[in-house]
Amino acid sequence: MISIIAAYPDFLDLYGEYSAVRLLEKRLACGDRQVKVSTLTFGRYAEIEKADMIYVGAGTENRMLAALEDLRGYAGQLKAFLEKGGILEVSGSSMAIFCNRITDQRSGNRYEGLGVFDAEAEITPKRRYGELICSYGDGKKIIGAVNSSIDFRRNSGQKEMFTVLWDSSKRFQKGAGEGMRTGENVYASEITGPLICRNPRLMDEIAEKLYGDSLPECTDTWYLEAWKAYEHAFGILSAESHIRQDETV
């Protein structure tokens, strides 16, 4: 039995984020592997130490700050979870929770983050929306959207998750890094969509880490439809950006 914790799913609940865990559950079920999903939220503890994965989705900036204060109480358990190789995936604004510091330009307040990423976050009063094509690994492409008012700055030791090939909002230059990645178990990206729903290859890769072996193929219709949806969306973005599947930075 694989154990996934959905953190604050009824609170950090923007942009369909709840579905990421549900998709992983379905993908693993395709490999005949059962998943137990537990909820960690205010006043409700889930056994972090025993989990295989924690998913933290995107929420509003104020809610992200409230979740940070609650999660601070579990900093020790979280550290132990990451040290044993537990998978942490973080999306959108919630990436700030795991940075060193958060500065809120709106109020002038500063907050200590959980320091999982060697990076700084700054909440700005301005919102931006951009659609992106990024690459990772040996040139694999993901698509998605950034709908955010937070600026992230990685310090020199912090690796990114993706390399941006194209951003409709031009906030990211071609070749810029996006998101954060630490080792083989900690992933974070500002890109929502939700990322896992729109990018079945990435879904497979994360599911395979949880599976612990090579993941069996899936022929379920929902999964095949996810691939067709990816190809359609990539086609639209590719027509606009002239980025092709075989393109590298």
Added chain:
Amino acid sequence: MTGEGHKAFSEESMLDILTCKLLRAIGSKIGRGSSLPGLVCKKIWPKSLRTLKLPDKVIAVTGSNGKTSTVALLCNIAEKAGLKVVSNREGSNQTEGVVTALLSSADPRTRKVDADVVILESDERFCQYTFREFTPSHILITNLFRDQLTRNGHREFVKGELQKGIPDGTVLILNANEPLSCSYGSGREGTVYYGVSAPELREDPGLEHAYDDGAYCPVCGRKMEYDFRISGHVGSFECRKCGYRTPRTAHSVTKAANGKFVIDSTWEIRPQIFNEAYAQNISAAFTTAVEAMGVDPSVAAEALDGLELDNGRVVEFRIGGHSGRFMLCKHENSMAYNAAISTALSDPSEAVTVVFIVDRLSRKYVANDMSWLWDIDFHRLADDKVRKIILSGGFAHDAAERLLVGGVPEEKLIIEPDLDRMMDDVAERSEGYIYAMTCFTDQYKFLDRLKKYSDPSESDSKQGGKTE
């Protein structure tokens, strides 16, 4: 309400008004009569609205859903009450649309807007620019729902943006059942509230939604509780921690039965659309007419009774031997689709077919974000009554993934991205009554193709889709 007689706008500066009137006459011939004149005049005379002489009653209507219908209802009441109305109801709800409506109805010499009441629809994000130039006497805020998040980010952000557009001294008229927009009234004296409490319109307490924007108190952030819900997070709410709760309403839809809404247990109204969203619009319009425009309640009720708005939002059709109804919704707005899904599920027959088209998100913006699909209560289409679900448009596969992950049985789905082949499927493979839903960006992809099969006619149904 009025601008003081600025010296800068003396006799010769009637040019702004004359230009606007002229451009409006030209613009209406090329289909840009509502935005272009205002856009040009705003550019040349950015402060001209400040010096217009407006009537005492200037009522602005804003919010995520329901504003167009509510403005139309209000205009009808005002006219029935014998008031002369100036409104942007047919045109743009951004600042230039307001400029066009006001300048083109002003007297060039006196700068007086020729109206007893001005009724303006305003985009939530544009109030801060529009109401910099003049102060409305009243602002009606219908609700703050998840709407066009690619443009609006999220509801809290829109709340902050709209807050910047609420002048001191303006009286707010708020939906007592929508917690986020209702919180504008906290500590603001003179705020008027309206609501819907009819037991018949309450949601089944067991109904699950894709998300719950009522889970946490918008004031203190703690868990919130509900006595009842009307739809989603709209209902009678209370935060036990900080005491924030549904306030007492000036007027409310207290009963909904036999195709009628009853306001304040007294005034009976036969609505064009019999659902909970339209009940909120009716309550908003009635309350605003009575409390802000001083219309007698009996006159307001009479004006609303049996009123049919010509809004093209519900179109009845026949195809392949089946009857159907087209319901105009809004992509990136789950409440609009949820209301349409509720309508389909409340069909009295045993079998219905649902057609859902997503081909293009926006006419104006680059937007291929599909995350909003996960906010719609598509899981409800697993209901036995729904026999077939036809998904079409470029994003049909995204919709299919969403429905299947939501638990809709695979055998119900017909996934056909091609719009022409989709119409053949609708004609040949539907079962029972057809409910077709899509956004205004995609509506003609269905309605135009429908002409090959049948003649759509405007609906006069008593039940229907709710949108905006």
